[in-house]
Amino acid sequence: MFIFFGLIHVAMFSIFAYLEWFAYVDILRRPKEVSTFTIIILLYSFFISILFFYMHFKDKKETREYDEEQLKLKNEYDSIKLTYQDKKKNILIPGNALNVTFLDHTNVLGNNFAPMEYLIWADKNIISLFPSEPTIENMQYYNEIEILSIPRESIQYFTLQGELFRETRISGGGGGGSSIGGAIIGGLLGGETGAIIGSRKEIEGVRSEIIEHDSRKTLLVLNENNQRKEVFLNHESFEKFREMIPEKNKNVVESLIAGKVAQQNSSEDKVLFQSRMLKQMLDEGIIDEDMFKEKIQKIMDN
Structure with a gap:
């Protein structure tokens, strides 16, 4: 913008300077009369010069302010990164830790998850998470750098939503x-x-x-104080969860529930059938009252 404006000024000034020469010749011929044309040219040149220098210094000021802002941003990032690296040294993160990315800002189970990438690994009863290395784009979320944890039992299931x-x-x-x-x-x-x-x-x-x-995303459903909590992650996180906590896959959970219900129904049918047979034997006089009660008690105990 500055260069363009300068070129226009030089071109216009050259034209008016050429015209001013004729005005100057006119002044020499008539020294007591200053033409209006000459005054206009002088005023124009003065105005353009002021505007030219104003744009020049404004551009320099904006450049200086931008450089100062970038330097301040870099210093802030370097400080956050150094703090992060110091804290990471004191944490034992296994080599098989995976990367998952949260899509939303979520507060659940006492954890404040930011929309960024985390390292995640599973212990026996705990799923642990620690922020991945900060970037300039997400460094505003690194005010508190700490390990976050999710009890395995609080995870109801995870599944993949959306389509590609x-x-x-x-x-x-x-x-x-x-x-x-x-x-x-x-x-x-x-x-x-x-x-x-x-x-x-x-x-x-x-x-x-x-x-x-691609509208796919991973849904992680948690139980917090008997309330359903939903957390959304990027779709790549689905494969990470399948590797780390396969038993929490929604399909696996639903299959286990269906199997338990079928087993329970089968047991109830068996008890009902045996009770009916004993009642029929009692009515036909095959067994007496005492034996009937004894057999019924055994069935109920089993």
Whole structure:
């Protein structure tokens, strides 16, 4: 902007200086009369010069302020990164720790999860998380750098939501036909044959572009004081959870629940069948009252 404005000023000043020369000659011929044209040129030159220097110093000021802001930002980042590295040295993070990324700012189970990447690993009863190395973009979340923990028993399940699909977008393929302008030029250059060739329009090539739409995200459902809490992470985190806590996969959890219900129903059916058989034997006199009560008690105890 500054260079552009300067070039315009130089060009305009050159034109007016040229015109001013004639005004100066006019003043020499008529020294007691100053032309209005000359006054306008002088005022214009004065105004443009003031504006030129104002833009120059304004640009220098903005550049200096930007450099100072960037330096302040870098110093702040270096300080946060140094603090992070010092705290990480005192934490035993296993080599098989994985990376997961939270999508939202979430406060659950006494933990304040920020929308950023975490290192995650599983102990026997605890899932531990520690922030990944800070970047300039997310350093505002590193006011408190500490280990976060989720009890394994508080995790109800995790699952993958959303979908991934691709579409092919085709463009181009236009052109062809005849061009009058091309025919005229072709005719001038090559006669009748040139006119025919020149009249043909160039056919535009067909282009295809694959566009990907990805709305997938990982849903982690937690139980906090008998209340359902939902936490969303990026879709890559789903595979990390499958590797680390496969028993909490929603499909696995639902299969286990279905198996327990089926087993319970089977046991109840068995008790009911045996009780009916004993009652029938009692009614037919095959067993007496005491034996009936004894058998029923055994069934109930089992």
